[in-house]
Amino acid sequence: MNCDDARKLLNPYVDGEMDSAGSLSVESHIQQCASCLSELERLRALSSVIENGALRFNAPSHLKRNVLAAIRAANPGAKSSWFGWRWAGALASAVLIFVLAWTAATQRARSSEDAQLVNDILASHVRSLMANHITDVSSSDSHTVKPWFGGKLDFSPPAKDLTEQGFRLIGGRLDYLDNRPVAALVYQRSQHFINFFVWPLKGNAASSESQLSRQGYNVIHWTQSGMTYWLVSELNPSELNECARLLRE
Amino acid sequence: VVYAGVGAVREKENRLFDKSELTAFNEAVLPHLDAAYNLARWLSRNDHDAEDVVQEASLRAFRYWKGFSGRDCRSWFLAIVRNTYYSWLRKQSVQPELTEGGELGDVDGGAPSPEAVLLQNADREMLRSALEELRVEFREAIVLRELEGLSYKEIADISGVPIGTVMSRLARARKHLQIYLTNASTGNPL
Numbered sequence: 001m002n003c004d005d006a007r008k009l010l011n012p013y014v015d016g017e018m019d020s021a022g023s024l025s026v027e028s029h030i031q032q033c034a035s036c037l038s039e040l041e042r043l044r045a046l047s048s049v050i051e052n053g054a055l056r057f058n059a060p061s062h063l064k065r066n067v068l069a070a071i072r073a074a075n076p077g078a079k080s081s082w083f084g085w086r087w088a089g090a091l092a093s094a095v096l097i098f099v100l101a102w103t104a105a106t107q108r109a110r111s112s113e114d115a116q117l118v119n120d121i122l123a124s125h126v127r128s129l130m131a132n133h134i135t136d137v138s139s140s141d142s143h144t145v146k147p148w149f150g151g152k153l154d155f156s157p158p159a160k161d162l163t164e165q166g167f168r169l170i171g172g173r174l175d176y177l178d179n180r181p182v183a184a185l186v187y188q189r190s191q192h193f194i195n196f197f198v199w200p201l202k203g204n205a206a207s208s209e210s211q212l213s214r215q216g217y218n219v220i221h222w223t224q225s226g227m228t229y230w231l232v233s234e235l236n237p238s239e240l241n242e243c244a245r246l247l248r249e
Numbered sequence: 250v251v252y253a254g255v256g257a258v259r260e261k262e263n264r265l266f267d268k269s270e271l272t273a274f275n276e277a278v279l280p281h282l283d284a285a286y287n288l289a290r291w292l293s294r295n296d297h298d299a300e301d302v303v304q305e306a307s308l309r310a311f312r313y314w315k316g317f318s319g320r321d322c323r324s325w326f327l328a329i330v331r332n333t334y335y336s337w338l339r340k341q342s343v344q345p346e347l348t349e350g351g352e353l354g355d356v357d358g359g360a361p362s363p364e365a366v367l368l369q370n371a372d373r374e375m376l377r378s379a380l381e382e383l384r385v386e387f388r389e390a391i392v393l394r395e396l397e398g399l400s401y402k403e404i405a406d407i408s409g410v411p412i413g414t415v416m417s418r419l420a421r422a423r424k425h426l427q428i429y430l431t432n433a434s435t436g437n438p439l
Contacts, residue, residue: 071311094276
């Protein structure tokens, strides 16, 4: 790959829009080309500046009310007054159900000894980003990542490749959580890293599921077939949920 | 009799959705109001206009709702917001700022780190003006990609252009932003 080709691919590369073969060819070019590497650094710097710039506008609270009113006014059948109440009622119940579910999920995680574990998991996630040591084995190929764990752990972690679904597998790492060595699979979604921790459930542990946000990080936890799974990222909850769904499939 | 018949049909068409359809619209579209407002706000660069656009777009979305069978409601709604903005703009007969700032020469790939550092120092106001001064189609691409985190495919669907166009718009937009921010940080006039 020459510089012209590489330059064209740097934007999609930074945006996580390339397949693993394409990513690898960009990476191998960059290792040999200081000029393209610096262009890549500039692109990344720009993205992080924009991301940290708090540039997103949120809809003012009266806008939702105005929208509902406008929809009501535009529909002749909507004259009767119960309509608005019904809608408001539906919205209120949806909000209530959401709040209750969220509280229940959060409390379940808090109430038990999970609280300490959640802290450890968050700390591990943050450390992996800070220390620039996110992967021990770097590869977007699940057939490279999975065998790497062989002999290092007493179980075989899943290493699903979700590149096509927008979550690029970038590697794996050994970590230590819940008083045992665990597998950490690392995925990337645009600029965001996702740590996916996996280890076997203790013999008597009940299955559980929870979801919470702390310090700007989102955590999704579930158990399945005797294994416990924790997904952590600063990625927004809906995209992280999508990732969880794909991993559970 | 004929008129009454037509009237009855029209009455039926205009009738409100039943409760489940309303709830479905409500749950599918309203969560994207922030994204809609953000897009409209960056396109129009003005609070008041953005609210008008979102309100009008929500009405359109409500009217088209029965015909919408796709799965990606956010992209669908954002496409309506975008189209509403452009037709609103035509109505205002204000031209979008199509002032082509001239083709930018390639920034030489030489000393990278100082520029990256300068970029890091760009403050929020500077960033805001840099984005506001972009051509509207570049601004649209950056907002959808960087602020809404959408994929190239989703942006292509919303903007009604091929993915290749999204890619080149993003590349050019970023080049413009880099140059603007680097010049602004060093105090050079543009």
